[in-house]
Amino acid sequence: MFDPDDLEAIREGKARWESETRAPTLERFGERKESFTTDTGGPEVDALYTPADVADLDYEEDLGFPGEEPYTRGVYSTMHRGRLWTMRQYAGMGTASETNERFRYLREQGSSGLSMAFDLPTQMGYDSDAAMAAGEVGKSGVAIDSLRDMERVFDGIPLDEVSTSMTINAPAAVLLAMYVAVGDRQGVDRSELRGTVQNDIMKEYIARNLYIYPPEPSMRLITDIFEFCAAETPNFNTISISGYHIREAGSTAAQEIAFTLGDGIEYVRAAVEAGLDVDEFAPQLSFFFNAHNNVFEEAAKFRAARRMWAQIMDERFGAEEPASKQLRFHAQTAGSMLTAQQVENNVARVAYQALAAVLGGTQSLHTNGKDEALSLPTERSVRTALRTQQILAHESGAADTIDPLAGSYYVESLTDELEERAFDIIDDVDDRGGMLDAVRDQWVQRQIQDVSFERQREIEEGERVIVGVNEYRVEEEPEVDIEEVSEEEERAQVERTEAVRAERDDEAVEAALSGLADAAAGDENVMPYVVDAVKAYATVGEISDTFRDEFGEWQPGR
Structure with missing residues (x-):
C-alpha cells in the first residue's frame, strides 16, 4: 500500500522525532507508566504508529471490501448503514410469567431481539423439584421444567416477529425442541423461526463447567442439532461458539480468538465426520464474543477473527459458499468488568464496551445492566442498558460508516498482531491433537488460569487501575434495588x-x-x-x- 521510499522517509522522520522532540519531553516529564499494554500478556502499545507499522498490509488480500473475502471489514456489504445490529437484552426472571413480563417490556422499549437466561438447574438438566435444584430455582435465570413453562414465557409474543437467543448448552437439544414446539403451537412455520441456541459444550469444559455428558456424545447431540436445523429451521443459528466465557474466565484477547475458533474447528470437523456437507450447515454457525474494556483492541479482535475464520473455512474445510466463511457474531459487554463498588461507573464501562463492539462490526449486542454485579438487573437498569445501545445507534455516528477504524495505523497493526498471536495458539492446539484433546489434558484451562492469576495480582498490587475498586474509592455506597427470588416463588x-x-x-x-x-x-x-x-x-x-x-x-x- 505504501511506496518503499516513502516508508523509509517515514522511519527516518520518526527516528528524528524520537530524538529531537520526544526525548527531551520524556527526560523532563516522563510518562504515566513504564510500559503500556492492551491486556495482560497482550502486545505492548507504542507511543506512535505510522505507515511503517503496517508496511506489509495488502489492501485487497488483508482488508478488501465489506461483504467480500476476507471479511475483515464486515460480513455484509451495507453493515450498520443498511440495518442496525440486533439489540438484545439478556433476561430470565425467576418464573416463566415474570420473564414474559420482562420480554414484553423490552419489546415495548424498542428491543429488537430477546436473550433468554436459564437458571442453574435448567442448565444442568434438572427439574425444579430435584434435590440438586434446591435453593437455585430461578436464581440466575428463568426456571424451565416443561413445555408449559416455555409456553408461558412466549405467551402473546409471536415467534415469527422476534429473534430469540437462548443461553443453554448441555440440554440445548431440549430447550431448542421446546422453542420449536411453541412455534408449532402458534402456527409459525419452522422456516420463520429466528434466533440462536448457544449449544457450545466445549467452552463449558474450558471455562464455565455447566456440562453433563462426556465429550463424544455431547458432540453427537450438537451435530444432530446442525442436521435437524439445516432441514427444519434454516434461519435459526444452530450454535453460538462462545469466546465470551473464555474471556470472562480471564483469557487475553488473542486467547479468546484462538480458543473460540479452535472450538469452531472442532465442531465443523465433528459435523463433517458425521457425514454432513460443510456448506449445508456452516452458514448457520454463529459466534459470541466478549466486548471488553480496551476499545481499540476489541475492535481489532473482531476484525482479526473474521479474517481468520474465512481462511480456516477455506483452507481446512474447503468451504465454497460465501456464507460458510462469514464469521457472524453476537457481542456482550464484559460482566467480569462490572464492579459492585460505585455501580454507576458500570454505565460508562458498558457504553465504551458497546462502542467497541459496534466499531468492530457486531451483528447483535447485549449491554449489561449496571447492577448485574449484585443481582439480576432491575427493570430500570435494563432500560438504561438498552438506551445505551439506542444512543450509540442514533446519536454517536459510530454506525454511519462501515468499519470506521480501518486504515488506522494502530488498529491495523493490532489486528495483524492479534491474528498472528491467535494463529500461534491454534498451532499449539493442533500440536496437542485439537481442542478436544487440549481440553481433556487441561492445557487450555491452565493457559487461561495463568493469565487470570497474573491479572488479579496486578489489580491487588495496584499495577492495573480499576476505578472505584483499587483507586478513586468512596467510603459509603448508595443503596440499590436488588431483584431477588423468594422461597415462595421456588x-x-x-x-x-x-x-x-x-x-x-x-x-x-x-x-x-x-x-x-x-x-x-x-x-x-x-x-x-x-x-x-x-x-x-x-x-x-x-x-x-x-x-x-x-x-x-x-x-x-x-
Missing part, C-alpha cells in the same frame, strides 16, 4: 411442575422417552424424538436423564 414453581406431571398423558410420555432412548442408543438423529417428548410434556430433567442413562456423565480427568 415452591410455586415446584408445584406447577408437579401439576404438569399430574395432568399429562403418562403413556404418551413413556412412549416418547422410550423412543428417545432407542434413538440415543442407535445412530438416528435424536432431535425429532426430543420434539415429540417435549410435546408430550416430558420435563427437562426426564429427557436429560434419558440421555444420562445412555451417555453417562463426564468427570474431568477420568
